[in-house]
Amino acid sequence: MSESRQPGAPDNDWRVQYWKRNLRLMVGLLVVWFAVSFGAGILFVEQLNEIVIGDFPLGFWFAQQGSIYTFVVLILVYALRMDRLDEEFGVDERDAEGNRL
Numbered sequence: 001m002s003e004s005r006q007p008g009a010p011d012n013d014w015r016v017q018y019w020k021r022n023l024r025l026m027v028g029l030l031v032v033w034f035a036v037s038f039g040a041g042i043l044f045v046e047q048l049n050e051i052v053i054g055d056f057p058l059g060f061w062f063a064q065q066g067s068i069y070t071f072v073v074l075i076l077v078y079a080l081r082m083d084r085l086d087e088e089f090g091v092d093e094r095d096a097e098g099n100r101l
Contacts, residue, residue, distance in 0.1 A: 018089045025081055029074045037067035 040048060045059035053061065086092040093101040 014089055018085065018091070021085055022082070025078065025085070029078055033067070033071055033074055036062065036070040041067055 040059070041063035045063065048059035048062060049057035051058040083092065095101055
């Protein structure tokens with residue numbers, strides 16, 4: 001195996017850092033999603049059901065809609081954060097003039 005293909009080679013160091021930061025972001029977002037869907041929809045449903053919004057208990061709302069809305073927002077957050085990460089590591093998709101593709 002050539003030296004440039006080895007995992008610890010200097011020219012691959014940015015890829016390792018990029019992947020670590022990507023994984024850290026994904027794990028963080030998945031923890032938030034788990035906390036909202038499992039925590040609010042299952043574990044704390046009794047306490048949340050004491051709060052009523054629009055004739056529906058809040059626990060029911062989180063179980064039915066809240067985790068879906070949270071997931072959509074987390075997708076948006078992931079896309080925006082990955083755009084910034086791509087720019088930071090120079091792997092963003094831009095043409096020669098600097099415009100996004």
